[in-house]
């Protein structure tokens with residue numbers, strides 16, 4: 142049994158010493174009222190039981206329901222255009238195969254309304270088989286008699302992929318009867334779908350109630366270790382870079398980051414709301430008119446917290462939102478009418494680079510500009526290169542968010558970063574201090 146030694150100073154010259162089980166300590170920590178949400182969350186998230194705790198005796202011949210996030214992009218011909226999420230799921234699956242378990246893989250793809258062939262998981266079978274080195278079988282459904290028969294035929298170390306779990310509306314509604322049907326297929330549950338851990342769905346949350354043990358997979362653990370670790374105990378100075386299109390979808394994360402970071406760099410489309418709030422002309426740049434007061438209050442909060450919040454001093458503007466737009470560089474405080482800001486300028490890139498030089502941890506979410514257009518990709522690419530450079534010098538660099546990750550992939554620097562998150566929404570919710578239902582439902586260590 143895992144025992145922790147707890148020393149409590151009782152206010153006088155003496156201390157009490159207790160030896161407690163980890164789960165007893167967890168229960169106690171959960172009951173402490175003044176513990177802030179983020180500490181509690183970090184602790185709870187970090188103390189879930191892991192698939193690595195299960196050995197051959199627990200796994201040999203056992204049917205394991207593994208929720209993975211295989212929600213990968215496909216082109217019009219159903220070719221996988223980025224297999225990052227499939228590769229990220231491999232360590233847990235291989236571990237289970239290597240311990241003679243019978244692996245049942247479950248995932249969603251897209252947001253289908255009912256059975257929709259274009260959202261079938263069939264196009265993933267070949268790549269999964271290649272990566273796992275076995276012939277992965279595929280079921281035409283995710284519950285029912287036929288699926289039950291296929292499960293019964295899985296050999297030890299074999300893998301069966303179930304059809305898109307979102308073909309049933311009961312999945313997203315987290316209906317207990319549906320969760321029970323999924324649970325009835327297996328002997329134990331592993332959740333490795335970090336990208337979907339912020340969803341309380343039947344296959345991510347409900348099933349954990351009916352299948353024990355319910356444990357976290359290696360990817361889930363790695364994501365939590367980096368993201369919770371970075372937020373709760375970062376090496377300092379700690380910087381965050383937030384970009385992307387909308388202030389409204391990033392407010393929660395900016396507010397949370399202001400409680401934590403030493404440096405906050407803002408880029409992307411959201412900066413124009415901040416400039417407008419300061420009375421600058423922003424031309425036809427993206428602005429959320431109803432968020433001006435909020436932008437002002439975030440700037441004030443940064444000041445009061447002693448956070449060095451840096452907005453770009455210059456921007457690359459365009460005469461239309463298009464790859465072939467005319468462009469020029471202007472001070473951020475003076476964008477002419479009819480022009481829109483689509484990237485941060487060279488002075489800003491330099492200033493951001495200098496601000497990052499002394500940091501020890503950097504979190505990045507959201508591109509600096511419209512990186513999909515080559516003409517406006519320089520800011521995002523420069524940040525990606527800077528972070529790759531910092532990683533090489535021992536700085537912890539963490540990238541979250543679908544578009545930021547795509548930007549880093551585009552410049553071929555993904556493997557240079559300390560951690561690339563497989564979850565956009567999930568990593569944001571975690572950084573905001575929100576608990577992830579898919580994690581909370583798992584067994585405590």
Ligand SMILES: Nc1ncnc2c1ncn2[C@@H]1O[C@H](COP(=O)(O)OP(=O)(O)O)[C@@H](O)[C@H]1O
Pocket residue numbers: 384385386387408409410411427482483484506507508509510511512513541542543544545546565
């Ligand atoms: N100045 C800008 N004006 C309009 N759109 C922008 C601007 N800068 C970045 N964007 C867009 O923001 C989008 C990404 O935003 P977001 O979804 O918040 O990022 P992430 O997926 O990394 O969290 C990209 O498609 C990018 O083109």
Ligand SMILES: O=C(OP(=O)(O)O)[C@H](O)COP(=O)(O)O
Pocket residue numbers: 210212251252336337340543563564565566567
């Ligand atoms: O792609 C996903 O989320 P993300 O785009 O926020 O990273 C996950 O697979 C969750 O999908 P959902 O947002 O349809 O629940």
